[in-house]
Amino acid sequence: MVDLYIKNGKSVTGEPLEVAIEEGKITAVGERLAVEAKEIIDLEHKSFITAGWIDDHVHCYEKMNLYYDYPDEIGVPKGVTTVIDAGTTGAENIADFYQIAKNTKTNVYALVNISKWGIVEQDELADLKKIKEELIHQVLKKYPDFIVGIKARMSKTVVGENDIVPLELAKKIQAKNEHLPLMVHIGSAPPNLKDTLNLMEQGDVLTHCYNGKENGILDEEKNIKDVVWDAYRRGVLFDIGHGTDSFNFEVAEIAKKAGLVCETISTDIYHRNRETGPVYDLATTMEKMLVIGYSLQEIIPMVTSHPAKAFHLKGKGHLAVGMDGDVTIFNLENKEKLVTDSNGFTRTATECIKPIYAIVGGKKYRAGGEQDGSLRKV
Ligand code: ZN
Numbered sequence: 001m002v003d004l005y006i007k008n009g010k011s012v013t014g015e016p017l018e019v020a021i022e023e024g025k026i027t028a029v030g031e032r033l034a035v036e037a038k039e040i041i042d043l044e045h046k047s048f049i050t051a052g053w054i055d056d057h058v059h060c061y062e063k064m065n066l067y068y069d070y071p072d073e074i075g076v077p078k079g080v081t082t083v084i085d086a087g088t089t090g091a092e093n094i095a096d097f098y099q100i101a102k103n104t105k106t107n108v109y110a111l112v113n114i115s116k117w118g119i120v121e122q123d124e125l126a127d128l129k130k131i132k133e134e135l136i137h138q139v140l141k142k143y144p145d146f147i148v149g150i151k152a153r154m155s156k157t158v159v160g161e162n163d164i165v166p167l168e169l170a171k172k173i174q175a176k177n178e179h180l181p182l183m184v185h186i187g188s189a190p191p192n193l194k195d196t197l198n199l200m201e202q203g204d205v206l207t208h209c210y211n212g213k214e215n216g217i218l219d220e221e222k223n224i225k226d227v228v229w230d231a232y233r234r235g236v237l238f239d240i241g242h243g244t245d246s247f248n249f250e251v252a253e254i255a256k257k258a259g260l261v262c263e264t265i266s267t268d269i270y271h272r273n274r275e276t277g278p279v280y281d282l283a284t285t286m287e288k289m290l291v292i293g294y295s296l297q298e299i300i301p302m303v304t305s306h307p308a309k310a311f312h313l314k315g316k317g318h319l320a321v322g323m324d325g326d327v328t329i330f331n332l333e334n335k336e337k338l339v340t341d342s343n344g345f346t347r348t349a350t351e352c353i354k355p356i357y358a359i360v361g362g363k364k365y366r367a368g369g370e371q372d373g374s375l376r377k378v
């Protein structure tokens with residue numbers, strides 16, 4: 001007898017799909033399982049079943065003043081089973097974050113900011129003395145199951161006079177840790193996007209890829225810059241990182257038409273852009289990608305297998321026997337909804353993605369409902 005049997009669901013391509021979970025792991029996946037179970041969720045052929053959604057760019061260390069939130073506000077109530085905090089904390093405060101994060105219902109991982117206190121102030125990389133390389137190596141060694149990479153924010157307000165130097169230091173730190181993922185935030189110059197991209201290698205993650213700023217991926221004629229194509233072709237991974245200020249419909253549409261597609265879809269969510277928009281949650285960001293022309297079949301890997309691969313999350317990202325019992329169940333509703341990007345431009349979505357359940361390690365949480373995302377264990 002299994003612990004949880006999810007029956008009469010469907011895959012993203014519409015085929016019948018059922019999943020069984022036992023002792024926190026997926027033990028069966030198929031069109032029709034007919035297993036005995038302690039608990040059954042019957043989806044009556046209406047809802048989709050996917051691997052648990054992963055949002056690889058969030059801010060959820062509650063003790064910060066600038067960008068903070070709570071894992072169990074942005075996670076399971078939103079249908080997201082796993083979040084990766086993108087550099088809210090640095091080597092000197094990530095231990096405290098770990099203590100909080102290990103007790104949450106939502107799976108939490110973190111990228112350690114190369115600046116020692118993370119984003120305590122907006123300009124965390126304006127003083128290079130805050131990059132304590134030895135401390136970073138120490139925390140990477142101490143929390144290998146929590147810290148899955150490093151983060152460098154490379155834009156004018158963050159780096160001050162330091163231009164590209166913080167990224168050079170980040171690459172140096174990365175080189176001493178085999179296959180360590182690196183996420184790089186981009187924004188206004190300096191540093192110039194060209195210099196940032198020239199330092200990035202295959203597997204490095206470029207977040208805020210479709211921002212609408214002058215120093216973004218498009219030139220003045222709204223064509224994709226050559227240096228961007230070069231980075232894309234050598235395997236730099238493009239991540240949405242929507243945020244308050246970093247997602248522009250037109251940029252995303254031009255990129256999609258040109259064949260430059262993102263690898264991962266993430267929110268850059270924190271309390272303010274969750275409560276008052278334009279982010280709200282991962283599902284809303286996914287709806288925007290539907291509007292831009294990505295299909296549901298393209299979108300789901302971007303919140304499951306792709307982020308799991310980019311950040312080496314073992315046991316995550318796939319609905320397969322032996323994987324962690326992390327599952328997201330959602331409906332697709334034909335309904336018009338006005339969606340807004342970070343620059344105030346709008347589009348009308350005709351399909352809404354409504355998470356119903358988030359299942360984490362076989363534990364079931366009801367998702368959706370109230371916009372305030374209050375958590376209800378069921
Ligand atoms: Zn950022």
Ligand code: ZN
Nearest residue numbers: 057059086268
């Ligand atoms: Zn961020």
